[in-house]
Amino acid sequence: SGLSSKEISVDFIRSTTGADGIISTRPAFIRRGRELGLFTVLRFFVFDSLSLDNVAASAAATQPDVVEILPGIMPKIVRRVARDLRCPLICGGLIMDKSDVLEALSAGALAVSTTSEAVWDL
Numbered sequence: 001s002g003l004s005s006k007e008i009s010v011d012f013i014r015s016t017t018g019a020d021g022i023i024s025t026r027p028a029f030i031r032r033g034r035e036l037g038l039f040t041v042l043r044f045f046v047f048d049s050l051s052l053d054n055v056a057a058s059a060a061a062t063q064p065d066v067v068e069i070l071p072g073i074m075p076k077i078v079r080r081v082a083r084d085l086r087c088p089l090i091c092g093g094l095i096m097d098k099s100d101v102l103e104a105l106s107a108g109a110l111a112v113s114t115t116s117e118a119v120w121d122l
Helices: 008-017 027-035 049-062 075-084 098-106
Strands: 021-024 039-045 066-070 089-092 111-113
Touching: 008 027, 021 027, 027 039, 027 049, 039 049, 049 066, 049 075, 066 075, 075 089, 075 098, 098 111
Parallel strands: 021 039, 039 066, 066 089, 089 111
Antiparallel strands: none
């Protein structure tokens, strides 16, 4: 059945790859990563009010090093999440240009993540 849905996959990553951290949407993986001394990023896809309400509660229970929300182009939502978290926030998803980066940072994000090469060298 593979490792993808099991916490032991975090053990495998730690022992086999030499990775310093993990990014996951699964709170159990984040908890296990913390136990193993990995840097942890808990990723949330915010697509409605229920998923938004889940961010702060899940982050408080899991205690990741950083939270990432996607899409990261919602300044009002970014501001709310940054206010409610007890850890740094990264905005990812649909960050396409300099104004997207500046809006996310101004709203309270520590950093952005993007595949848009146009903003990598800002």
